Amino acid sequence: MKQVPDRDVDIRGRSHGIMEEMINRLREKKKALSAVLIVLAVGLLALALILSFPANKSGEKGGSSESAHDGIYKTLEVHFLDVGQGDAALIICGDESMLIDAGSNDSAEYVKKYLEGHGITKFKYAVGTHFDSDHVGGLDEILSDFEVETLLIPDQERDTKSYRDVIKNKNKAGKVVIPKVGDTFTLGDATLTVFAPARNDYEESNDFSIVLRLDHGEDSFLFTGDAQEESEKEMLAAGLDVHVDVLKVSHHGSKKSSIRQFLETVVPKYAVVSCAKDNDYGHPHAPVLKRLRILGAQLFRTDEQGTIVCYSDGHSIAWNKAPSESWQQGRAPEKSEDDGVENKAA
Numbered sequence: 458m459k460q461v462p463d464r465d466v467d468i469r470g471r472s473h474g475i476m477e478e479m480i481n482r483l484r485e486k487k488k489a490l491s492a493v494l495i496v497l498a499v500g501l502l503a504l505a506l507i508l509s510f511p512a513n514k515s516g517e518k519g520g521s522s523e524s525a526h527d528g529i530y531k532t533l534e535v536h537f538l539d540v541g542q543g544d545a546a547l548i549i550c551g552d553e554s555m556l557i558d559a560g561s562n563d564s565a566e567y568v569k570k571y572l573e574g575h576g577i578t579k580f581k582y583a584v585g586t587h588f589d590s591d592h593v594g595g596l597d598e599i600l601s602d603f604e605v606e607t608l609l610i611p612d613q614e615r616d617t618k619s620y621r622d623v624i625k626n627k628n629k630a631g632k633v634v635i636p637k638v639g640d641t642f643t644l645g646d647a648t649l650t651v652f653a654p655a656r657n658d659y660e661e662s663n664d665f666s667i668v669l670r671l672d673h674g675e676d677s678f679l680f681t682g683d684a685q686e687e688s689e690k691e692m693l694a695a696g697l698d699v700h701v702d703v704l705k706v707s708h709h710g711s712k713k714s715s716i717r718q719f720l721e722t723v724v725p726k727y728a729v730v731s732c733a734k735d736n737d738y739g740h741p742h743a744p745v746l747k748r749l750r751i752l753g754a755q756l757f758r759t760d761e762q763g764t765i766v767c768y769s770d771g772h773s774i775a776w777n778k779a780p781s782e783s784w785q786q787g788r789a790p791e792k793s794e795d796d797g798v799e800n801k802a803a
């Protein structure tokens with residue numbers, strides 16, 4: 458019976474030992490569990506970072522993924538050059554530049570001097586929207602005198618000197634691209650999207666115009682070349698988002714372009730008309746001016762104001778001049794019929 462306390466002690470002693478061992482094991486397990494949890498947390502964090510990376514990158518497109526961007530953009534400048542009756546727009550974003558059209562042959566010297574004055578020696582892109590001489594007349598000289606990485610032209614053939622001059626010089630560019638609807642390009646932190654032409658068999662030369670939407674943060678632009686009713690209807694039918702802040706009004710403000718439905722979808726805050734004072738065609742035409750005015754657009758025009766520059770910081774747009782208040786249609790010295798520009802200027 459005396460053994461009992463001994464056994465008791467022994468049992469207690471052993472049970473103490475077992476308890477300690479259990480506690481130690483538990484501690485070990487706890488340590489192991491903590492280590493596993495830390496590894497898991499680090500893994501999840503890494504996965505989250507990897508997943509968020511493409512979202513940040515796509516933030517440069519603006520729009521839906523805007524929130525992923527830090528909100529700081531390079532300054533974007535758009536210069537609407539006064540090339541008389543024609544188009545030429547210089548776009549600079551960060552240290553990259555592009556030119557959309559180069560005016561007529563007659564304005565080539567002015568364009569080249571302007572570009573040199575702004576320190577431009579090369580273009581990431583040069584665009585000949587279509588082969589009318591008031592848009593590509595000076596483009597051969599740009600290709601000769603400036604470094605052009607990529608030349609964008611439509612799939613259009615013309616039997617004109619301007620066309621032949623561009624084709625003769627096109628391989629001076631690093632590459633020549635015939636863009637398709639939906640193609641995108643980047644300029645600094647801005648994105649360009651091709652909206653037209655959708656085909657290569659238009660009746661009207663103007664409908665071959667390459668139309669580009671430019672997005673820079675929350676600011677947006679539409680460069681329309683001379684796209685007319687047919688191309689405008691195609692863009693609307695395709696559901697392309699033509700709603701922008703700044704519209705380069707198509708075809709110098711001609712009533713053959715800027716149909717009501719198109720302008721009512723664009724609803725531009727700012728509209729720019731590039732044309733010569735007292736041009737032969739009476740550009741800009743009264744119905745287009747009326748539509749823009751009703752929509753509340755602020756109008757800028759090179760025939761009244763010369764070269765016009767706007768600046769975007771990705772959140773708001775500023776201009777170097779106050780808008781035109783005249784709302785006067787162009788005065789045609791003779792007849793106010795469109796087209797024929799090619800024969801006259803080429």
Ligand SMILES: [Zn+2]
Pocket residue numbers: 543544589591592683708709798
């Ligand atoms: Zn034109």
